Amino acid sequence: MAYTYDENGNYKRTVRCSHCWEKGHNKSSCPDRKKQLQASIKTLKERLATDEYEYDYGRENDQRRLVNVTEQLSKMMNKGKGRKCSYCDETGHNRRSCPKRKQDIGIYSAETRTYREKFLEKMREIGLGVGAIVRETIRVQKDDGFEDVAALAYVESVDWLSVDHRDKWSDNDYYYKSNCNLGLRLLGDYVNRWGEKMSKVGAVAPASVANTDNLHVSDEARERGMRGYPGVEIVSGVDSIHPPKEFFDDEAIAKWITSEIVDAK
Ligand SMILES: [Zn+2]
């Protein structure tokens, strides 16, 4: 094994050929070895066609070698031919060149782009961005136990770049919720149940930002969402909301879709 960079600039292990010591292929697909085998076959055939042999064993030896190198070459030529693509299970191409995979990256990227456009509108409608003041329920120490209190907090960060089309609210979803993560700084002094001072907490945006198609939400789904994933309540929104540039960058979106969905492990 050796190391190299892949198309995304990540470190990647690669093979090293035990025949020519080049990186990126192994002995069974070595172009150098293929040429040598072809040359050997040609030489052996030419010699076998003549009467140059002084002894029979010389001829027999060449015949055996011819059989051997011909087998080696045909193994090399057939290698990978019957192998299935690990993405679509069809033969004749691999994952990297898979047309279905390429198509899926395109479809999901377009869906994510559309979702992100509407999602940003929803966030702007309620003024949820860095600088907004929100109310979030947190668990704090009380006597020997704890209690839940509604705390005021300042929105320090919005995890824009992990927003994708899968977050969108659809009719079949069990919980009415959003997956958009927020980083909050608490305004006020709070101590958690283990006696530690609390200053930062994570929270999620209200479910309404994920309902980008303005679908009807059943009372049950809304109730489940409020119980499990309540989302922050906006106290004072901000007028200016600007996600990072990559939020609408096609290449960055495709890269996210590829690593998180299409090639997700
Ligand atoms: Zn090689």
Ligand SMILES: [Zn+2]
């Ligand atoms: Zn394929």
